[in-house]
Amino acid sequence: MMKLFGYWRSTAAYRVRIALNLKKIAYEHVGVDLVAGGGQQHTNAYGHKNPSHLVPALELESGKVLTQSLAIIDYLDTLVPAPPLLPTHPEARAEALAVAHVIAMDIHPINNLRVVQHLGATFDADAEAKAEWMRHWMATGFDVLNALVKQDTAFAMGAAPGLADICLVAQFYNARRWGLDLQAYGRLAEIEQACLALKPFADARPEAQPDATN
Amino acid sequence: MMKLFGYWRSTAAYRVRIALNLKKIAYEHVGVDLVAGGGQQHTNAYGHKNPSHLVPALELESGKVLTQSLAIIDYLDTLVPAPPLLPTHPEARAEALAVAHVIAMDIHPINNLRVVQHLGATFDADAEAKAEWMRHWMATGFDVLNALVKQDTAFAMGAAPGLADICLVAQFYNARRWGLDLQAYGRLAEIEQACLALKPFADARPEAQPDATN
Numbered sequence: 079m080m081k082l083f084g085y086w087r088s089t090a091a092y093r094v095r096i097a098l099n100l101k102k103i104a105y106e107h108v109g110v111d112l113v114a115g116g117g118q119q120h121t122n123a124y125g126h127k128n129p130s131h132l133v134p135a136l137e138l139e140s141g142k143v144l145t146q147s148l149a150i151i152d153y154l155d156t157l158v159p160a161p162p163l164l165p166t167h168p169e170a171r172a173e174a175l176a177v178a179h180v181i182a183m184d185i186h187p188i189n190n191l192r193v194v195q196h197l198g199a200t201f202d203a204d205a206e207a208k209a210e211w212m213r214h215w216m217a218t219g220f221d222v223l224n225a226l227v228k229q230d231t232a233f234a235m236g237a238a239p240g241l242a243d244i245c246l247v248a249q250f251y252n253a254r255r256w257g258l259d260l261q262a263y264g265r266l267a268e269i270e271q272a273c274l275a276l277k278p279f280a281d282a283r284p285e286a287q288p289d290a291t292n
Numbered sequence: 293m294m295k296l297f298g299y300w301r302s303t304a305a306y307r308v309r310i311a312l313n314l315k316k317i318a319y320e321h322v323g324v325d326l327v328a329g330g331g332q333q334h335t336n337a338y339g340h341k342n343p344s345h346l347v348p349a350l351e352l353e354s355g356k357v358l359t360q361s362l363a364i365i366d367y368l369d370t371l372v373p374a375p376p377l378l379p380t381h382p383e384a385r386a387e388a389l390a391v392a393h394v395i396a397m398d399i400h401p402i403n404n405l406r407v408v409q410h411l412g413a414t415f416d417a418d419a420e421a422k423a424e425w426m427r428h429w430m431a432t433g434f435d436v437l438n439a440l441v442k443q444d445t446a447f448a449m450g451a452a453p454g455l456a457d458i459c460l461v462a463q464f465y466n467a468r469r470w471g472l473d474l475q476a477y478g479r480l481a482e483i484e485q486a487c488l489a490l491k492p493f494a495d496a497r498p499e500a501q502p503d504a505t506n
Binding site for chain 2: 129130132138142144145146148149150152153156157168169171172173175176179180182183184186187188190193196197200201203207210211214215219221222225226
């Protein structure tokens with residue numbers, strides 16, 4: 079059985095959990111506590127699995143470890159083609175990937191735990207300054223998503239959920255956690271709700287994970 | 293003919309230029325000056341093409357505009373399959389994507405111009421603090437790349453250049469620009485040099501672009 083090294087609150091791990099569930103791939107959840115004791119991701123044992131010391135990492139039955147959430151999801155989409163996570167038409171595929179990348183490249187990395195910790199260490203950013211930093215990049219990205227997602231479909235890019243929805247739902251969890259004002263993002267919230275009504279998404283929620291602590 | 297909206301020094305645009313050249317796709321270069329007059333990327337005219345106000349954007353002959361460098365490169369790889377930019381074997385593909393994503397997700401977005409500008413506006417970061425911020429994330433990512441790239445191949449992941457090399461070469465341009473000490477990254481520099489010896493890479497260099505100013 080595959081092992082997913084993750085953390086309940088990591089939105090990158092959340093993405094992979096949704097993809098595994100959509101593909102109906104059973105996996106073992108291995109919690110890597112990013113907070114307790116300074117962070118288990120920094121141990122040599124975890125670094126041996128993932129040299130970036132980030133979550134998630136997916137250990138295959140062969141023992142090979144894959145890293146980077148979107149690379150892992152691309153792998154799962156190849157391994158189990160149905161349901162497909164990206165459209166087949168090349169331009170539609172590029173547009174769906176772009177929506178996913180607005181979140182996975184233009185929001186999430188800038189708000190990553192280690193970046194926010196580095197803001198504190200380098201610029202004495204306090205808790206409120208860190209939260210404001212995170213909200214700034216989420217709002218900036220969500221404004222772009224407002225322009226890029228489809229308006230008349232059940233999900234972000236069409237009639238079925240895919241990679242764009244996976245990234246959106248995970249990022250919305252973070253937006254709510256850090257108190258982003260979501261008033262301007264009604265369409266995005268509608269997509270989030272459509273997704274969370276589905277069991278593969280609901281079962282992947284942070285609160286539903288065995289390592290969730292509050 | 294396709295139009296690439298880019299900027300000579302943008303490493304994301306640099307990636308797309310390399311991919312277009314590897315695929316032998318002729319394109320028109322449209323410079324979007326990210327610096328002059330506060331930045332042409334912020335205009336409404338450009339925002340109409342790319343709501344994220346970032347470069348690059350690729351306008352197809354149909355007038356449709358694709359955004360996000362890695363989504364654009366994925367599109368080009370579908371449009372013109374040879375030479376392939378990712379391995380065919382699913383695990384090898386995932387590993388090559390992960391190397392690309394260490395750069396495109398874990399380094400580049402955190403060092404993006406607008407993020408560094410925001411550091412200045414929010415935390416009074418001066419030029420040296422900004423450069424140190426950039427070098428920190430480049431070194432962090434390059435340490436990971438040292439562990440992930442192959443040691444005994446001509447290029448990062450095999451005998452031919454691909455997406456990982458494209459991202460690496462562009463990021464190395466930035467590393468040299470901002471004075472990162474490259475002593476610990478001999479293997480990565482070797483890959484960079486192997487790539488730059490090839491015309492598709494050399495022709496895509498920032499200095500070779502029509503909008504290069506110094």
